[in-house]
Amino acid sequence: MTEAPKKRGRLFYKFLLIFLIVSLVPLGIVGYYLVNLSQITLNKAISRDQEALAVGFADTVSSYIINFRNVLFDAAHLEDFSSMNTAKQQGLVSHIMQLHAAFLEISVINADGDETVRLGRFVHESKMRDFSNDALFAKVMRAGEFVGGLEKYMGSYPAITMGVQIVNPVTNQPVGAVLAKMSLTALSSLLKTGFPEATHTQAAVIDSNGFLIAHSNSKEIYKPDAKLPDDVLRILLQNDAKTGGGEIILETTGERVLGAFAEVTELGWVIYIQRSVSVAYQASDDMLKRTWRMMLIVTVFVLFLGYAVSLVITQPIQALREAAIKLGEGDFDYLPDLSMPNDEIGELAHTFMQMSESLKVKTAEIMSAKVELERLNRSLENRVEARTRELKSAQDELIKKERLAAIGQMSSVVGHEIRNPLAVINNSIYFIKTKTNATPNPEPKILKHISIIESEIRQANGIIDEILGYARTRELNPKVMHLNSYLEDLTMSFPVPPHVELVKNFAPENPAVSIDPDEMAQALRNLMKNGIEVMPEHGKLYVRSELVDAGTVRIDVEDTGCGMPKETAEKIFAPFFTTKARGTGLGLAVVKKVADRHKGRVEVSSVVGKGTCFMLYLPVLQNPPQAPR
Amino acid sequence: MAQKILVIDDDNHLRESLVEVLDMEGFSCTEAANAKNGIASAKKNKPDVVIMDIQLPDSSGFQICQELRKFSKDFILIMMTGRFLSAEEKTQGLSLGADEYITKPFDIQELSIRIRQLLSRKGITK
Numbered sequence: 062m063t064e065a066p067k068k069r070g071r072l073f074y075k076f077l078l079i080f081l082i083v084s085l086v087p088l089g090i091v092g093y094y095l096v097n098l099s100q101i102t103l104n105k106a107i108s109r110d111q112e113a114l115a116v117g118f119a120d121t122v123s124s125y126i127i128n129f130r131n132v133l134f135d136a137a138h139l140e141d142f143s144s145m146n147t148a149k150q151q152g153l154v155s156h157i158m159q160l161h162a163a164f165l166e167i168s169v170i171n172a173d174g175d176e177t178v179r180l181g182r183f184v185h186e187s188k189m190r191d192f193s194n195d196a197l198f199a200k201v202m203r204a205g206e207f208v209g210g211l212e213k214y215m216g217s218y219p220a221i222t223m224g225v226q227i228v229n230p231v232t233n234q235p236v237g238a239v240l241a242k243m244s245l246t247a248l249s250s251l252l253k254t255g256f257p258e259a260t261h262t263q264a265a266v267i268d269s270n271g272f273l274i275a276h277s278n279s280k281e282i283y284k285p286d287a288k289l290p291d292d293v294l295r296i297l298l299q300n301d302a303k304t305g306g307g308e309i310i311l312e313t314t315g316e317r318v319l320g321a322f323a324e325v326t327e328l329g330w331v332i333y334i335q336r337s338v339s340v341a342y343q344a345s346d347d348m349l350k351r352t353w354r355m356m357l358i359v360t361v362f363v364l365f366l367g368y369a370v371s372l373v374i375t376q377p378i379q380a381l382r383e384a385a386i387k388l389g390e391g392d393f394d395y396l397p398d399l400s401m402p403n404d405e406i407g408e409l410a411h412t413f414m415q416m417s418e419s420l421k422v423k424t425a426e427i428m429s430a431k432v433e434l435e436r437l438n439r440s441l442e443n444r445v446e447a448r449t450r451e452l453k454s455a456q457d458e459l460i461k462k463e464r465l466a467a468i469g470q471m472s473s474v475v476g477h478e479i480r481n482p483l484a485v486i487n488n489s490i491y492f493i494k495t496k497t498n499a500t501p502n503p504e505p506k507i508l509k510h511i512s513i514i515e516s517e518i519r520q521a522n523g524i525i526d527e528i529l530g531y532a533r534t535r536e537l538n539p540k541v542m543h544l545n546s547y548l549e550d551l552t553m554s555f556p557v558p559p560h561v562e563l564v565k566n567f568a569p570e571n572p573a574v575s576i577d578p579d580e581m582a583q584a585l586r587n588l589m590k591n592g593i594e595v596m597p598e599h600g601k602l603y604v605r606s607e608l609v610d611a612g613t614v615r616i617d618v619e620d621t622g623c624g625m626p627k628e629t630a631e632k633i634f635a636p637f638f639t640t641k642a643r644g645t646g647l648g649l650a651v652v653k654k655v656a657d658r659h660k661g662r663v664e665v666s667s668v669v670g671k672g673t674c675f676m677l678y679l680p681v682l683q684n685p686p687q688a689p690r
Numbered sequence: 691m692a693q694k695i696l697v698i699d700d701d702n703h704l705r706e707s708l709v710e711v712l713d714m715e716g717f718s719c720t721e722a723a724n725a726k727n728g729i730a731s732a733k734k735n736k737p738d739v740v741i742m743d744i745q746l747p748d749s750s751g752f753q754i755c756q757e758l759r760k761f762s763k764d765f766i767l768i769m770m771t772g773r774f775l776s777a778e779e780k781t782q783g784l785s786l787g788a789d790e791y792i793t794k795p796f797d798i799q800e801l802s803i804r805i806r807q808l809l810s811r812k813g814i815t816k
Binding site (some may be wrong): 476482489 | 777
């Protein structure tokens with residue numbers, strides 16, 4: 062039998078799958094939901110924060126600019142200044158520039174447009190310019206003040222131009238204007254302070270044309286073509302709202318950012334703050350990571366749990382399976398231990414044990430039935446064999462009988478037909494003999510031949526007698542005889558030649574037998590005659606009788622002749638079988654026939670060179686009449 | 691005067707040889723080859739002894755036995771046979787009037803003596 066491949070039960074995987082689904086799916090859903098929720102919340106909160114910051118910075122920027130304008134405004138309204146005394150103005154302007162490093166260049170222009178004072182940090186030219194046709198000057202003279210004209214001062218620093226009217230305090234009439242260029246790099250410093258690099262937040266100030274005024278990363282400012290990314294600018298410039306914010310995906314880098322903006326009132330500038338989503342969602346990312354970790358832990362836990370549960374469930378099932386395999390092999394006595402927990406599986410095991418018990422009983426019944434059947438079969442076979450043997454021997458017997466009957470019939474006809482001519486010859490020779498003897502001097506040779514013929518007639522007649530005697534089927538005429546006296550009479554009357562010594566030895570029990578005396582005599586005479594014939598010179602002829610058992614007596618006729626080989630001994634009782642030069646071969650066949658007719662049997666044992674013993678077995682008559690004493 | 695013997699047998703050689711030797715033994719023989727002639731001869735010649743074969747072509751020996759015994763019980767009837775007779779056959783023959791059975795071939799002297807004994811016992815001496 063082939064051992065089934067040892068598979069780690071599929072049940073284990075099923076359990077694992079179910080457990081994993083049951084534990085991980087809700088966890089995943091909740092985690093996903095929470096992360097999403099946190100992102101949304103963060104999104105909203107950060108956007109709100111950034112918006113607020115933007116608004117705050119808008120105010121700051123506005124105040125900053127207004128503050129400097131106010132400085133100029135205050136100075137322009139000073140009497141020393143409005144007096145248009147150039148020397149005094151020069152001193153004031155110099156003082157302002159000393160006080161406020163942000164001012165790059167300040168010019169004083171009179172009402173005619175002539176420059177009267179010109180001071181600059183990087184300007185060492187003292188040539189006065191004519192502003193009479195200058196648009197800015199005209200604007201200031203008309204509107205009273207001006208803030209604008211953003212530029213890259215010296216090609217690098219973002220700068221703004223401010224202008225205020227110089228007003229005569231008495232007449233309250235404009236007498237000229239003060240124009241100042243002011244560096245805005247301080248705004249970048251301000252943004253940098255508010256949004257240091259570590260916060261991963263960028264802030265910028267732009268004007269309504271997209272000109273980059275300030276940036277939390279001051280390097281951005283000094284770039285010749287400094288400006289915000291186009292997609293951000295598009296959003297900012299196309300938006301009508303004063304404040305706002307939201308998530309943007311930057312086209313250039315593909316980075317997701319949270320942006321917020323606020324308008325700087327009066328100036329028309331926009332404060333823009335952006336923070337990278339990855340930074341903004343730090344917390345939710347942490348949450349996501351934790352969720353993953355939790356799922357990993359749960360998976361490991363579920364693996365262990367699943368294994369444990371499957372062990373608890375599959376172990377008994379495995380045991381049951383092994384038991385079932387053993388049962389299948391017909392091993393009822395060595396089933397594995399099936400002591401099971403007190404639950405459904407235990408019940409199953411109990412039922413299994415009951416089943417195996419009942420199976421054991423049934424199998425034993427079947428086995429015994431099978432054995433019985435085999436025994437009956439064998440006995441039937443034996444009976445059939447025995448019957449076949451009987452039939453065969455009966456058939457053989459029948460064939461033999463038919464053959465013997467045919468032989469008998471033929472012998473009878475032949476014998477009868479030969480006897481007639483023999484009788485005629487016999488009569489004729491008698492006539493010739495009588496006539497010859499009557500003559501005075503009978504020829505001796507004629508007498509001798511007459512005698513030969515007579516002898517041959519006797520011989521021929523003897524042969525016919527033998528054949529007819531064997532073929533004759535007369536009724537057996539049994540008489541109760543005491544064997545000893547019968548044998549004694551028989552041997553006494555039998556002519557034993559002088560060269561043979563007859564030795565008689567009879568059973569002391571003198572058993573009684575039921576025999577046809579004539580037939581039995583013929584048989585025994587044939588045996589004795591045979592014995593004498595094989596001892597032509599000298600020898601002993603034994604005639605014995607011996608009680609073999611209570612029911613059988615054996616008569617031996619033994620000679621000390623030449624004996625015969627085994628092959629001859631086997632055929633010796635067949636009719637017409639003979640080893641002699643003359644003879645019918647019926648003598649021993651008659652013996653056998655007589656033995657058979659007396660419900661006895663005849664056997665021969667012979668040793669070549671030593672002699673032959675014929676053994677005639679006859680049934681002993683039980684409860685015979687008293688033997689004559 | 692010699693005793694008369696009638697020999698009935700269909701075998702010519704046997705019949706003739708038997709007649710010859712019986713004549714030689716001093717009997718006076720007549721012969722017949724079949725039952726019909728045999729019975730006629732017996733009626734005519736009144737033999738002292740009839741020796742007949744038990745099987746004749748025109749009749750069985752037993753029938754002739756009966757026929758012959760119908761008109762005379764004074765003769766001796768000897769049946770010749772070439773085979774063994776069963777006890778029944780012997781009994782039947784004897785009951786129908788046969789005196790003796792002889793089996794072929796037979797010794798003439800013995801037969802002769804037996805005939806004479808039978809005749810003398812019956813008182814038929816001539």
